[in-house]
Amino acid sequence: MKETIRSTFCFLLACTGIFCAAQLLRTADVLSFLPDSHAEQVVAAMGNMVSHSLSDGVIAVFAP
């Protein structure tokens, strides 16, 4: 159990460290050469698809 807690703590620490390092590099404009992935557009489109399907479903169920 102790081993599991220790490895989980190390894992969280390492992930936070890598995340912070990437944020620092971005703030320092070192990563500007990387291409834009447009991933947020894909995620937003998927999210809107679920929202619209949901609202259409609610309208279909409750519409007179």
Added chain:
Amino acid sequence: MTGKKFVVRPSFYVFWAIFCLFDEQNLIVLFLGAAVIHECGHILAIEALGGSVERVTLSASGAEMTVQAGLYGLPHCAAALAGPAAGIFAAIMSAALGYSMFAGANLLLSLLNLIPVYPLDGGCALATLTELLPACYADRTDDILHRISFACACIVTAAGVGLLWYSGGNGSVLLIGVFLLQANARMLLKTGKCDMIQI
């Protein structure tokens, strides 16, 4: 039970670092939440179906669970599909609450995992069906499933090449395709035949 229950392979940190470097909008937080919901879906289903998660191993390919008490047939299939089901449920709930980006992350992760290719959940669920067949049909079915899995990996890779060319630099899908291809090739080299059953 003794020993580590939570193991992280170095490849996970490499994957995490690449994701952090390319992620300009901090989508990683959304995908991390979606991945936790996905894995919790698996764990809850395994425990509910009488299995026991002995170990969770994180690597670049995601989370691999070692189940202590074996699940066979339909319970195994249900445990494999519980992750995507939890993700789709979370997507619907978060869309209803107005968090459309989180809904998108959950839906994207769930749909990706439902592709019938080893080692994703869709491929594992499909492979569990061989456990329901008589032994004489199992080898032939394994062979067919391996072909389906390899074909899907090729399609994902081709889509990745198309996206890379179309977007002018987005290699994320290509990376997933290459990973799937190498996973299928390694499985074939390791076992000499299809052994897709895992969660």
